[in-house]
Amino acid sequence: MNDYWSMVFVFVLATFIGLGVIRRVSRLLYTPLMSLTNAISAIAVVGSIAVTGGEYPKAIRVLGAIALFASMTNIVSGFLITDRMLKMFKKQ
Amino acid sequence: MNDYWSMVFVFVLATFIGLGVIRRVSRLLYTPLMSLTNAISAIAVVGSIAVTGGEYPKAIRVLGAIALFASMTNIVSGFLITDRMLKMFKKQ
Amino acid sequence: MTYAVAQVAAILATALFIFSLYWMNDPKTARHAVVAGVSGMLVAVLATWFQPEIVHHGWIVLAIVAGFIVGIPLSLVPLTAVPQRTALSHAFGGLAAGLVGTAEYFLGLTEHPAQLTAFRTSAIVAEVILGFLTFTGSLMAAGKLQEVKWIPQRPVTYPGQNVVNIGVLVIAVALGVVVVVHPTAAWSGQVFYAIVGLAVLFGVLLIIPIGGADMPTVISILNSYAGLSAVAMGFVLGNKLLVTAGALDGSSGLILSIIMCRAMNRSFTNVLFGAFGTVQKTVATGEQKAWKQETVEGAAQLLEQASLVVVIPGYGMAVAQAQHRVRELYDQLTKRGITVKFAIHPVAGRMPGHMNVLLAEANIPYSALVEMDEINPDMPQCDVALVIGANDVVNPAARYAKGSPIYGMPIIDADKAKTVLAIKRSKNPGFAGIDNELYVQDNTWMLFGDAKAVIGELVKQLAGGGGLH
Amino acid sequence: MTYAVAQVAAILATALFIFSLYWMNDPKTARHAVVAGVSGMLVAVLATWFQPEIVHHGWIVLAIVAGFIVGIPLSLVPLTAVPQRTALSHAFGGLAAGLVGTAEYFLGLTEHPAQLTAFRTSAIVAEVILGFLTFTGSLMAAGKLQEVKWIPQRPVTYPGQNVVNIGVLVIAVALGVVVVVHPTAAWSGQVFYAIVGLAVLFGVLLIIPIGGADMPTVISILNSYAGLSAVAMGFVLGNKLLVTAGALDGSSGLILSIIMCRAMNRSFTNVLFGAFGTVQKTVATGEQKAWKQETVEGAAQLLEQASLVVVIPGYGMAVAQAQHRVRELYDQLTKRGITVKFAIHPVAGRMPGHMNVLLAEANIPYSALVEMDEINPDMPQCDVALVIGANDVVNPAARYAKGSPIYGMPIIDADKAKTVLAIKRSKNPGFAGIDNELYVQDNTWMLFGDAKAVIGELVKQLAGGGGLH
Amino acid sequence: MKIGVPKETAADERRVALTPDVAGRLGKSGLAVLVERGAGEAASFGDEAYQAAGATVVPAAAALFRQSDVVLKVQPPSRGEVRLCREGAALVAVFQPSAARDAVAALAARKVTAFSLALLPRITRAQAMDVLSSQATVAGYKAVLLAAAAAGRLFPMLVTAAGTLAPARVLVLGAGVAGLQAIATARRLGAVVSAFDVRPAVQEQVESLGAKFLRLEITEQAEGSGGYAKELSEETHRRELAFIAQHLKDTDVVITTAAIPGKRAPLLITAGAVGGMKPGSVIVDLAAETGGNCELTKLGRDVVRNGVLILGPANLPSTVPYHASQMYARNVSSFLLHVTRDGTLVLDFDDEITRDTCVTHAGEVRKP
Amino acid sequence: MKIGVPKETAADERRVALTPDVAGRLGKSGLAVLVERGAGEAASFGDEAYQAAGATVVPAAAALFRQSDVVLKVQPPSRGEVRLCREGAALVAVFQPSAARDAVAALAARKVTAFSLALLPRITRAQAMDVLSSQATVAGYKAVLLAAAAAGRLFPMLVTAAGTLAPARVLVLGAGVAGLQAIATARRLGAVVSAFDVRPAVQEQVESLGAKFLRLEITEQAEGSGGYAKELSEETHRRELAFIAQHLKDTDVVITTAAIPGKRAPLLITAGAVGGMKPGSVIVDLAAETGGNCELTKLGRDVVRNGVLILGPANLPSTVPYHASQMYARNVSSFLLHVTRDGTLVLDFDDEITRDTCVTHAGEVRKP
Ligand SMILES: NC(=O)c1ccc[n+]([C@@H]2O[C@H](COP(=O)([O-])OP(=O)(O)OC[C@H]3O[C@@H](n4cnc5c(N)ncnc54)[C@H](OP(=O)(O)O)[C@@H]3O)[C@@H](O)[C@H]2O)c1
Ligand SMILES: NC(=O)c1ccc[n+]([C@@H]2O[C@H](COP(=O)([O-])OP(=O)(O)OC[C@H]3O[C@@H](n4cnc5c(N)ncnc54)[C@H](OP(=O)(O)O)[C@@H]3O)[C@@H](O)[C@H]2O)c1
Ligand SMILES: NC(=O)c1ccc[n+]([C@@H]2O[C@H](COP(=O)([O-])OP(=O)(O)OC[C@H]3O[C@@H](n4cnc5c(N)ncnc54)[C@H](O)[C@@H]3O)[C@@H](O)[C@H]2O)c1
Ligand SMILES: NC(=O)c1ccc[n+]([C@@H]2O[C@H](COP(=O)([O-])OP(=O)(O)OC[C@H]3O[C@@H](n4cnc5c(N)ncnc54)[C@H](O)[C@@H]3O)[C@@H](O)[C@H]2O)c1
Secondary structure (H helix, E strand, O other): OHHHHHHHHHHHHHHHHHHHHHOOOOHHHHHHHHHHHHHHHHHHHHHHHHHHHOOOOHHHHHHHHHHHHHHHHHHHHHHHHHHHHHHOOOOO | OHHHHHHHHHHHHHHHHHHHHHOOOOHHHHHHHHHHHHHHHHHHHHHHHHHHHOOOOHHHHHHHHHHHHHHHHHHHHHHHHHHHHHHOOOOO | OHHHHHHHHHHHHHHHHHHHHHHOOOOOOHHHHHHHHHHHHHHHHHHHHOOOOOOOOHHHHHHHHHHHHHHHHHOOOOHHHHHHHHHHHHHHHHHHHHHHHHHHHHHHHHOOHHHOOHHHHHHHHHHHHHHHHHHHHHHHHHHHHHOOOOOOOOOOOOOOHHHHHHHHHHHHHHHHHHHHHOOOOOOHHHHHHHHHHHHHHHHHHHHOOOOHHHHHHHHHHHHHHHHHHHHHHHHHHOOHHHHHHHHHHHHHHHHHHHHHHHHOOOOHHHHHOOOOOOHHHHHOOOOOOOOOEOOHHHHHHHHHHOOEEEEEEOHHHHHHOOHHHHHHHHHHHHHOOOEEEEEEOOOOOOOOOHHHHHHHHOOOOHHHEEEHHHHHHHHHHOOEEEEEOOOHHHOOHHHHOOOOOOOOOOOOOHHHOOEEEEEEOOOOOOOOOOOOHHHHOOOEEEEEOOHHHHHHHHHHHHHHOOOOO | OHHHHHHHHHHHHHHHHHHHHHHOOOOOOHHHHHHHHHHHHHHHHHHHHOOOOOOOOHHHHHHHHHHHHHHHHHOOOOHHHHHHHHHHHHHHHHHHHHHHHHHHHHHHHHOOHHHOOHHHHHHHHHHHHHHHHHHHHHHHHHHHHHOOOOOOOOOOOOOOHHHHHHHHHHHHHHHHHHHHHOOOOOOHHHHHHHHHHHHHHHHHHHHOOOOHHHHHHHHHHHHHHHHHHHHHHHHHHOOHHHHHHHHHHHHHHHHHHHHHHHHOOOOHHHHHOOOOOOHHHHHHOOOOOOOOEOOHHHHHHHHHHOOEEEEEEOHHHHHHOOHHHHHHHHHHHHHOOOEEEEEEOOOOOOOOOHHHHHHHHOOOOHHHEEEHHHHHHHHHHOOEEEEEOOOHHHOOHHHHOOOOOOOOOOOOOHHHOOEEEEEEOOOOOOOOOOOOHHHHOOOEEEEEOOHHHHHHHHHHHHHHOOOOO | OEEEEOOOOOOOOOOOOOOHHHHHHHHHOOOEEEEEOOOOHHHOOOHHHHHHOOOEEEOOHHHHHHHOOEEEOOOOOOHHHHHHOOOOOEEEEOOOHHHOHHHHHHHHHOOOEEEEHHHOOOOHHHHHHOHHHHHHHHHHHHHHHHHHHHOOOOOOOEEEOOEEEOOOEEEEEOOOHHHHHHHHHHHHOOOEEEEEOOOOOHHHHHHOOOOEEOOOOOOOOOEOHHHOEOOOOHHHHHHHHHHHHHHHOOOOEEEEOOOOOOOOOOOOEOHHHHHOOOOOOEEEEOOHHHOOOEOOOOOOOEEEEOOEEEEOOOOHHHHOHHHHHHHHHHHHHHHHHHHEEOOEEOOOOOOHHHHHHEEEEOOEEOOO | OEEEEOOOOOOOOOOOOOOHHHHHHHHHOOOEEEEEOOOOHHHOOOHHHHHHOOOEEEOOHHHHHHHOOEEEOOOOOOHHHHHHOOOOOEEEEOOOHHHOHHHHHHHHHOOOEEEEHHHOOOOHHHHHHOHHHHHHHHHHHHHHHHHHHHOOOOOOOEEEOOEEEOOOEEEEEOOOHHHHHHHHHHHHOOOEEEEEOOOOOHHHHHHOOOOEEOOOOOOOOOEOHHHOEOOOOHHHHHHHHHHHHHHHOOOOEEEEOOOOOOOOOOOOEOHHHHHOOOOOOEEEEOOHHHOOOEOOOOOOOEEEEOOEEEEOOOOHHHHOHHHHHHHHHHHHHHHHHHHEEOOEEOOOOOOHHHHHHEEEEOOEEOOO
């Protein structure tokens, strides 16, 4: 139980940070920001790895591997495309 | 152990929030802000209450009571004076 | 020890993600943001991977390699396809969360029933619902944006839609409660599948009534859902990194969609709940040419992105005495390296040289003024023609409408610009008293209001760079 | 259940504290901040109090009542004494933390030796050192500010000071390590007392070399220390609310002192480490007045709060060609209902009527221009005198400095305004080539930079409403 | 078709009907341009410039008139010029037929097709030919310069070591084209400007130049056809005079431009009102040529009464010959191109512009 | 102590040394002010206004001079006026002693204490008395108005249905007080202005008015004492002439104000350079009184050469008598208060201002 409460605490604090940080983003950066948060949301990769690599039944691990693949795709394409877009912001 | 790490986590997140929130404070409000954070730092009152009200040796509880008194002074005077200062910011 | 390493890694990764988002505030630091994000992800992946519980590495490597193989080409889509790509990506993210949730549940069911506490089971159910609805919802959104032929682009609505949608969601949640209460009953697995099915269905239903214009906002909300499903996963796995990263993502998606709704003058709740009720009306007006309004934010953005802006002032600028604001706008744009020209029509205003008098008063350099004959050949290259209280002098009817009082008057070819932004107070005509089709052209956006006020707002946008409060 | 209540209370209190600090960003919402802070504190106190472990209530009530009795008068000190009061308050806070830490340690020592794990003991030691050094440090700071006679106001320095100070701290920390390693040895109690003693001593030593001008920054740092000691207490008690509130406090104190150092052109590390090494020099110069810099943000806020702003333009406005920016500023301020007057000195600029030419170009209405003789009687009522690139015409030396080339010239009495904001590029003198004491007056704040750029920033602040970048 | 540009013969007329630049353009569109020697000199356009632009310089007026199919002038033709005109030729100038009855009769007698651009309808597509507007622009500008040069004070406000100079208060009466330009020019110089006109639509236009509009509530309809003003009823006129007199008391400079087409200029400032003004004030009466807005105005003369200086300048545009000619040339060439098709004159009397401007044709006087 | 203000006798001098407003102030500080009848009339200050301000109007100059302890004038006294002066009285006016040797000798002979404000040191505390600055301000402003009124073109750029009028290009040579004011005024009217001066410090000042500075690299030190310019070496002068001639080619209006105290005005525009200018251009030479910056300038006359009009106006401030007098009066009264203590003249020759301005005292000529 104790730990769950820590989790909730952490969740609340992190939400505050998220709200605080994003408020000031310039409109110009909305699109890259979406790609970036998209990439970050692929943090589910952590769970996928745990499921895929653990000592579990194969069926479960297959689900994990699919999830891992999906997350990984997100991470790779998300960061790369963000970077690509940001490159275009360099001014003359 | 587990719980200590949660604590550290919480600490780090809260620090981020603190940094983020205060950066934008106007210079006009420095003095009231200091009083306010001064009052909030008296959150140590929570510990003092625990020590004072618990089933502990008297000597310990005396320490707690002194601490409680000190914190309480801070809370009361801190909030009151902050409010007093802020009242002066009302526009014509 | 490994536990401590994992915790330190989690804290580090969290900090990196926070910095990543923070640096995104400013184009100057935005590229650091990517570095921080990548580093955070790397730390997270490695720390997880090196935990002692991870014993099978083959599949992991395989899945990662596959991820790269698919991810790299996905990142090379043309920029016009970026929204679709992001939506697709969300679908993947949702899928991953849903699958992990499913795996966790059946793992509990088959191997460690004790682990299916009420808390964990609730978290799993939340993760699965959020994950799968994000999955199909994002797929639908991507399909709409990509104009896939068997997904209708325009909003599809039918009577009772709200009831159906909410019903599906309610049933899914209710089943979830059932599973939480009886996590290990013989039929629980079936119920769980039902939940998954309903979530998949709900994702589809959610997007069907939303039109293309609202898609960016929807994508942002789906992003938020993806983040929340990661939070749920974090609760399930007891992983604080997942919780923080997910929360960052969830909250930023939320804020972003609120900001975008405001900028586009949409009701956030409508978009959030799948446009229940009102959005249809605005979108479905159909063929007859309509006046399209742009927000100041949108207009500012358009101007910011332009490389050649042609300002066409008219009598309205004079009436509003907006010349000083126009100068501020000029300063803001030229500061960004944008070329700004003032196209002066010979009879703009109400006296010869009316515009000159005002622009000189505002100290617009003569070199920025261009005569009609000079600017017209360049108008097709103009990214934004900003018409400030001019009407007759940009009325294309002068070219062909024989009966019109302005027939034969040469005009400034504002209509040939890539985009037209026009500022006026109302739909009233100008001096000649005739309608102006320029205003209802496809690429024209109106900014209704007093020119001084509107340009003041534009300047504020460009100077302050937004902000919510 | 009580546990859950405590947790929810902790989350609620945390959220309230965060909002409290957030609302403090803006004078408009600042009073909500107090409400939020008080509510948060109330929630925290009640939730703690109603925990089942709390069995003795009498003393608690007593201590709280005593706190009110002392706290209320303390809050009524004259505003000039606010810094002292804050320092004193920090002393109380430090004392409380130190005492609780001591209590915890001896509680562990006498009753539950098992609780003195390395982690907890470290936390206790940290709490005690931070608490007691804050205690005496704050007392010293309060004494210096209150100009108590047996505390020297001016920085006291002596050779080897750094070594002594650092030595004391190092010994305290080393003893702390000893206690952590042997928390329950027979002599541990003694060692613990020694730590307390050294912390008390260090607090005194820390403040001795710091001069009055740096006191506000020091107080802010002490605030940060008080916050950190609360964090340590949170670790000891396993209380997350203490950790968050303490961290908020610690980080905000830190940021605040960094911002203040920057604004006052002080090195933060110097102030942080009790002026080890260099601050003496700057501070020891004693009476000689220093140039104080204001940030654009701060200046914007000052202007916003004013009800009468007198702009005093000079040659610098002309050189910078800042007249259009000045007009924007004028618009921004008058829009807020602030009265803005332009005080035109007869010889401002380099030709008769120089300022008129420029202000007319920017279309500042004649009615906003006031002659020197008319404005001077009103200057004491002026909230902010904004000096834009003027120098000689506001130099008080003209009133009394017989030898000076400008002696006898009537000047605009900018120095009599409540606050002076002065824009210029450097510390260079003006046409007459003489220093201007107005700039180093107590109520003068400099905005260094080209007038056009600085005013542009000010306008941006006022228009866009803030943001850091 | 040959276009002839004689040297203007009227006294003090420094403008020329065509500038080299515009002559060149006409040449490119297939018309031959003849220019009398020295025609542009007073406006700083030398003969070489015309030649360089492709025009032929003709030494004497007689030869020029003889060869020209269309003669372009600024002022109405003198008796002698009418006599020089070829029968059947066309002539374009600016005049009110009612004020030049002799010339009109002579032109008709000589079967000249004469156009007066003063009669141009004020419609959108005629704007490029609108000489009244273009010349009024020059007049409005120049009137302010005359006033500023004649005034004993500076226009802008100046705060100096020798005291503060108050800005001049300028009042513009009649805010048509010239009046608006006068407002703009006076404001440029830093004066505090207010304006008055009977047409209510003008208020917005005056304010669009940053000046103050003085509002007199008038119940009758003061705007006639074509955006021109009508004459006021006697009662309203009396109120107007009192209203203006009131405002003149603290005015330093007055520019009057009020006009009603084809009528005597309305009287706005009585001798009594001048008496109420401060000594040192200046009135520039742009309506001097049509009788003056001020009772004391004498065309072309400076009158001083009670220390108030009243200028009634004649033909102001001619005193800014370079730019006035440039605009005139553009106007007249636009008109010319409007009435020619493929290098010959084509008269379409269904066309509003042609119909309204044609004063004589085929021996007939079309405008009385 | 009685202060006398005679009516100016010089031809074309419309200013008056004291205005009613300032006379009133002097009265309040204990001085009796006598004003000759009609003294302020040409500047629109009537005798009643002086009386209302507490001054006494004296019918004739002779009586006025007889009674006055200090006589305030604008122009240097004529022979007749010197004769009218009371022995031992004081007189304040503006003149260069070197250019008025006769008057100086006569004044000394009559033991008049004469001050010339033209000799005032350009120091901060003398700014309120600085007639050169105040009158140069008026001259700079008026010069532009003269140029604008004389030019064949409009100053501002105007885009109209009759074509676009290019803005006038104005060049100001010498950017002292008059030059800067000319720049400001021309810019107000909408001209494109550039300026040239030999003192490098001027560049910033010119740019501070939004005009362009034409930069000629000069190696020698062109700034002398008191912020005034020095004469240039022959080589530099030659380069300067060529540089200016180059820029004159595409200039429409030139205002020249270059001066070197006590010397003939430097020659900046040769006849050859005028030949290179476009016909219709205008030069206003403010240095005409000290020899002219243009070789062709004739003081008080309009010269036309190659279509270029060269104006050499004399005494421009006098043509704006109201404001020029107002500023002069403030200046001269500041000076008067500086040299009086408790209602009597106190001469402290240790004081820079008194020392520098005093031309004759106790029968001695103190400035050659
Ligand atoms: N230049 C001359 O010499 C002259 C002389 C006489 C007539 N004209 C005629 O005037 C016309 C000039 O064309 P134009 O395009 O300049 O003017 P226009 O056709 O009269 O149009 C002006 C537009 O500005 C808008 N407007 C008015 N006040 C405004 C305010 N405060 N804020 C924002 N918008 C405002 C009006 O729309 P809302 O009412 O909806 O705001 C109107 O549509 C031509 O027809 C020309 O022939 C010119
Ligand atoms: N009005 C006249 O007729 C006349 C004529 C001749 C002389 N004067 C003399 O000129 C002086 C006028 O006084 P004043 O106060 O107007 O001017 P000032 O004393 O010359 O001071 C001007 C100030 O503006 C600052 N500055 C210059 N450029 C700037 C820029 N781009 N941005 C921001 N600040 C800038 C300078 O400081 P930084 O360099 O540090 O930026 C300087 O301290 C008097 O001494 C007067 O006697 C007047
Ligand atoms: N449509 C076009 O293309 C076009 C072109 C040029 C001018 N115009 C319009 O033509 C109209 C006339 O302009 P104009 O300059 O030739 O006018 P104008 O010279 O005939 O008269 C000048 C001004 O005097 C005013 N006036 C008349 N009687 C008055 C009185 N008793 N008191 C005060 N003011 C009085 C008139 O209202 C007018 O504004 C204006 O409305 C102008 O906008 C239209
Ligand atoms: N300190 C004060 O209180 C005060 C008051 C008024 C004026 N001033 C200063 O006095 C100085 C002189 O002003 P002024 O208007 O009486 O000067 P001025 O009338 O003597 O000369 C006018 C200008 O001509 C320029 N000039 C001279 N020779 C030239 C040449 N060969 N080519 C080009 N330009 C040439 C001079 O540099 C000067 O700028 C200026 O620096 C002014 O700022 C100071």
